[in-house]
Amino acid sequence: MSPLLPSSHLQGQVDTQQRISLSIGLRPQHQDSLNHYIQNVVHITSTNHSGFLTPIQYPTTYSPTETTYRALIQFLQNTGFTITHTYNHRLLLDFNGTVRQVEQAFHILLYTYKGPDGQRYYANNSDPLLPVRFANDIVAINGLNNALHWHPTQLLARRITTIAPTPSHSTCPLPNKDYLTPDQFATAYNLNGLYHTHIRGEGQTLALFELSPFAKSDIMTYDACFVKSHTIIQEIRVGKHLKSDEGALEVETDAELALSALPQLKVLKIYEAGNDVTSYLSQWARIIQDAPAVISTSWGLCEKALDAATIRQENILFAMAAAQGQTIFASTGDTGSAGCLGDTTIPLKSIGIDDPASQPFVTSVGGTSLSLKDTSTYSNETTWNTTREPPKGYNGASGGGISQYWVGPTWQNMPGVRNAYSTNKVCNAPVGKICRETPDVSLHANADHGYIIYCSAKATKTCSNNTPWNVVGGTSASAPLWAAVATLANEVSLRQGGHSLGFINPLLYQIARNPQKYSACFHDVMKGNNDNNGLNDGRYPATRGYDLATGLGSYNGYPLILTLVALARQRKGS
Incomplete structure (x- = not known):
């Protein structure tokens, strides 16, 4: 049930003829064996690494059986529901029906509520029931409430009102002290050597997880100015519930920044779905089924707003991604250690972190503030935190903190991980363990000297046809630029006869535990904190090594990529 119910007000029953979309999440088979396989496949020192599974191999061994899946489809159809999508991995099943059918099939009632933010939503106020024969197979019935809406983590700083002409294009921006161009970024973070x-x-192929439609022509305009690539841009719509809104700026930020760091990328897959829990999970299920090597998402939601079943369903899909050798990056949000501050549905505004960045099979990406020696040479970085500066409409701070759901993974181990703020209490970790900490890594996110992107009113009313060049920041910019590094590392590995790197967190922490490699491959950020406007007594400060403000730090691209590839080749079977 929705965690919002205790702070919401009952309004009445839902129209029983209203049609709603739902999905059922299923458990994989042989969970202990699967966990063991994943541990072997992601750990560098494992002697049992036998290679990643393919999307064909995974269902054969670990997916729910075809018999179970067919029986569930038959049950839903006999109850009057319409099956809208099935998946090869059989971990999710999409369907729709009327509220009356939902109430009768699952022995619940749906009511309308007014949430703490004043928004109305429908939800069940008791747990659904299913036939006993499915009891051990079902993780969750998704879509029994529509209270959840994910938010993008990009910040629009300003529109550029004057553009100096260049010889090649009359409206392309020149380098400027107020923003970073792709060339400046590549020099500062040492990608030019590659x-x-x-x-x-x-x-290579890079995929973006998005919850809004966008204007492809905007991306092409940006590309013509800064990249001049021949990348194939594939728009992949999942479901039928997409709505145009300000999220288009997020999509175009992700796509344009990814292209800026991958000037010869073969395919950019942009997945889109509606901003509700059913569509959200369906999109992840589709992406995991399609198995692109690297995925980036800049959409998040405070852990405290999510029910445990949705979190578990995500984790099942992300575990499959790890077994298949996929790399997933997620931004940690822009409200610092007060991770729920941006979620108007959550009355508690103190400590909290975002999902899916907190998930143990996801690489979480926080934010820094980059300083340059001249126009493009790296100088230093501090924790991105502008929340105590005069209000500008785009103040923010690097998301980071402690998960209330996940025990710290064994690979999350280096100086700084166990710190004064570490705990086993909020996630009920066993004695001797601590809870999962975020972020894992960071990158420049300060909108004061942000990234230039193109967005017109064709995409969203947030953007303008008259001033379509915008300066943006936030951790949503950091995530796709880290995904670009993983994509480049895959290219190097494949050229050397290896494989895609897959889930890279164990590799990143392995590098960071070696002082010489850490110094060569990362910029360790040791100044500032991510306390949002003093709400949390200075939590969390940047320190030497790992910290809860910037994780391991930002990348020194060229040596990091070569070191990642070298470590990945040490895995047996690579």
Whole structure:
């Protein structure tokens, strides 16, 4: 049931003829064996690494049986529901029906509530029931409430009102002290050495998880100015509930920044779905089924707003991604250690972190503030936190903190991980363990000297046809630029006869535990904190090594990529 119910007000029953979309999540088979396999496949020192599973191999061994899946489909159809989508991995089943059918099939009643933010939503106030024969197979029935809406984590700083002409294009922006161009970024974070050896994304695919439609022409305009790529941009719509809103700026930010760091990327897959729990999970199920090597998402929701069943369903899909060798990056949000501050549905505004960044099979990406020596040479970084500066409409701070759901994974181990703020209480971890900490890594996110992107009113009313060039920041910019590094590392590995790197967190922490490699591959951020406007007594400060403000720090691209590939080749079977 929705965690919002205790703070909401009952309004009445839902129209029983209203049609709603739902899904049922299923458990994989042989969970202990699957956990063991994943541990072997992601750990560098494992002697049992036998390679990643393919999307064909996973269902054969670990998916729910075809018999169970067919029986569940038959049950739903006999009850009057319409099956809207099935998946090869059989971990999710999409369907729709009327409220009356839902109430009769699952022995519940749906009511309308007014949430703490004043928004109305429907929800069940008791747990649903299913036939006993499915008891051990079902994780959750998703869509019994429509209270949840994910938020993008990008910040629009300002629109650029004057554009100096260039010889090649009359409206393309020149380098400027107020924003970063792709060339400046590549120099500052040391990607040019790879570009000079023709490692620029050739032959690679990057996927973006999005919850809004967008204007493809905007991305092409940006590309014509800064990248001039021949990338195939595939728009993949999941479901029928997409609504145009300000989220289009997020989609275009993700796509344009990904292209800026991958000038010869072969395919950019942009998945889109409606902003509700059923569509959200359906999109992840589709992405995991399609198995692109690297995925980035800049949409999040405070852990405290999510019910445990949705979190578990995500985790099942992300575990499959790890077994298949997929790499997932997620931004940690822009409200610092007060991770629920941006979620108007949550009355408690103190400590909290965002999902899916907190998930143990996801690489969580926080934010820094980058300083340059001249126009593009790296100087230093501090924790991104502008929340105590005069209000500008785009103040923010690097998301980071402690998960209330997940025990700290064994790979999350280096100086700084166990710190004065570490605890086993909020996630009920066993004695001797601590809870999962975020972020894992960070990158420049300060909108004061942010990234330039193109967004017109074709995409969203937030953008303008008259001033379509915008300066943006936030951790949503950091996530796709980390995904670009993983994509470049895959290209290097494949050229050397290896495989895609897959879930890279164990590799990142392995590098960071070696002082020489850590110094060469990362910029350790040791100044500032991510306390949002003093709400949390200075939590959390940046320190030497790992910290809850910036994780391991930002990347020094060229040596990090070469080191990641070298470590990945040490895995047996790689």
